[in-house]
Amino acid sequence: MTINPRSHTPVYVQLAELVRARIESGDLPVGSPLPSEARLGQEYGIGRDAVRMAIALLRSEGVVSTSKGHGSWVREQHERAKVELTSGSSAIVRMPSSRERREMDLDEGVPVIEIRNPKGEVTVLPGDQTELIRP
Amino acid sequence: MTINPRSHTPVYVQLAELVRARIESGDLPVGSPLPSEARLGQEYGIGRDAVRMAIALLRSEGVVSTSKGHGSWVREQHERAKVELTSGSSAIVRMPSSRERREMDLDEGVPVIEIRNPKGEVTVLPGDQTELIRP
DNA sequence: CCGCATTTGTACGTATGTATG
């Protein structure tokens, strides 16, 4: 599979699809490192911008994680703690602010769950580690 | 307020904070257009990269929306439909795939709620238009 | 309806900073 620079589909989207396919096929299992940006760019003959945008796209979907100086890897799904939505409570979901993401140590592409109990007290939970249940 | 290129805080984060402050102060009310990328770059004496990254950051938090050829504007919060989490059901949250985002017409920075009922049937709801409740 | 200015999107380049191992 190659990339067509003249396609109506942007180069970076094409690359993201290729990498996604490699992940779903098992070629890149959970936890495994992605090729470096430089390597992907060379392999597919595309610029660094396109490579970085492709990885950013996958990161925004919670598919991969990246850290500086280390690289990107296929993100493993956390075990989800079961949290009961108690009577009279409500929950909304949203993306965290930069500050919340830092303080709660959330990866990119991870939403938060905001639970409000009948007293009006609010709890914010990491969206990738939580399952809301009603027994 | 100005931007310090030699700060340990990246230029684009500084700009995002400035724009966020203008929004929260009411200077940029809901629905109002942000200055164009070119204008922001000129005003603060920074490159287009930094401007685009700042706006992308706010977009990823669901604060603003952008459309090609038009510009960015302060995103209005949707009215949230109250959805009851029925007995025996559970809910998880995650970011949508590109395809889901397209098909459900979701803005960037909007998660989805996946509800599974006791029969195992799954419903996917837009995270910015839904409030889960338990009466 | 057409053309034009504006605006964002994509894609390339370079350079330098910083974290990792």
Place this chain on the structure above:
DNA sequence: TCATACATACGTACAAATGCG
């Protein structure tokens, strides 16, 4: 110490969507 890899930030150019005259 050093090579590697990503992060930030500047530049350029052209494509594509929008809206207005």
